[in-house]
Amino acid sequence: MHRRAMLLATGGVATVAGCFSTDGTEQADATADFVDSNVLTAPPRDGSTDTSWLRIDIENDTSAPHGRLEAESRVRSEDGTTMVTGEHVTSYLPANTTLRYFVDAEFEVDAVDAVENDVVEANTRVESTQLDDVTVRNTDLSAGGDVLNVTGEFSVGVDEAERLVVVALIYDEAGRLRGTGTDIKYTLDTTEPVEFGANSDGFRAPAGSTPLESYDVVVFDGYT
Known part of the structure; x- marks a missing residue:
């Protein structure tokens, strides 16, 4: 290198x-x-x-x-x-x-x-609310080329929602953010768990770079 x-x-x-x-x-x-x-x-x-x-x-x-x-x-x-x-x-x-x-x-x-x-x-202001009453389950991280996809399901403490945005934050072993994946959900009946697939490209990296290690999933109400 x-x-x-x-x-x-x-x-x-x-x-x-x-x-x-x-x-x-x-x-x-x-x-x-x-x-x-x-x-x-x-x-x-x-x-x-x-x-x-x-x-x-x-x-x-x-x-x-x-x-x-x-x-x-x-x-x-x-x-x-x-x-x-x-x-x-x-x-x-x-x-x-x-x-x-x-x-x-x-x-x-x-x-x-x-x-x-x-x-x-x-967007230097996050003009939306990060939901606290969220339970995320059955998550999985998959990769194809330079695209990463975090899948799973979530439940929120409301019965209906017009627009929720799921953001997956991907971190490497040094704790640096390496990118985000998103999935937008419209007009939801949230009485049942909601499936998501938060994905994005831009994750290709050279040999010898710090490997990816972990991810977090957060949900926003009307994220912009």
Whole structure:
């Protein structure tokens, strides 16, 4: 594996001037800061041929959760040419959590001069309620290519719901968030358990990266 530390150029940091908890007390600002970027060559976990990778770390170091986040990175050569552009979307970034993701693409690692990062879109306030009275059962994590899917069923303490959003948070052995899967459920009769499949792509990673270890499932009422 060949790694090269890169100059980090951050074009966007998402912040919010303040949000409030359910009891009306003001919470700390939610942030999404690019804290590290790197390029490397290595085979994918499920392959043997070296490819080029972009590794990005985004941190929310506050006590407030961050909502949907779309990030974009551009790998540039010394003359400023954009060699490759990588994008990543996560639906939820918990408080005091670092998100790490990888983008595999065709570029010459030794020709890279800088990586520029931007927040393209950010919901810095979670404008919904995370349900506490939720029981999640029979969960399972499956993988296919760069797609992960967390399946299971949940029960909530209400009889009906117009729109519930299930978010699966996938973590590696170092405790970093590696991405999220989502499933949206409409007009539910919740007197019976509700099946879900929260999935997303963007989980392909190079050999030697920290393995995935665990996942959490949370349910929101009208998540945006």
